[in-house]
Amino acid sequence: MAKKWIQPAIKKPGSFTASAKRAGKSVGEYAEEQKGKGGKTGRRARLAITLRRMSRKKLRGGGRR
Numbered sequence: 001m002a003k004k005w006i007q008p009a010i011k012k013p014g015s016f017t018a019s020a021k022r023a024g025k026s027v028g029e030y031a032e033e034q035k036g037k038g039g040k041t042g043r044r045a046r047l048a049i050t051l052r053r054m055s056r057k058k059l060r061g062g063g064r065r
Contacts, residue, residue: 009047016044028052 019041020030027048034045 006051016041016048 016031017027020027023030025033031045031048031052034041035049036042037045
């Protein structure tokens with residue numbers, strides 16, 4: 001796996017947050033709702049969930065380094 005995989009994975013920063021706001025939901029709620037769908041929205045939802053998990057691991061000091 002490449003070291004910097006997150007930067008190229010995020011093509012349009014803020015687009016998923018904007019769609020969550022348009023739907024009137026928080027990013028977490030919207031991601032959970034959309035994660036099973038295909039296309040860009042589903043892919044962005046799964047990435048948002050993954051990044052949220054990674055930030056929690058980093059705060060707790062767990063995971064690989």
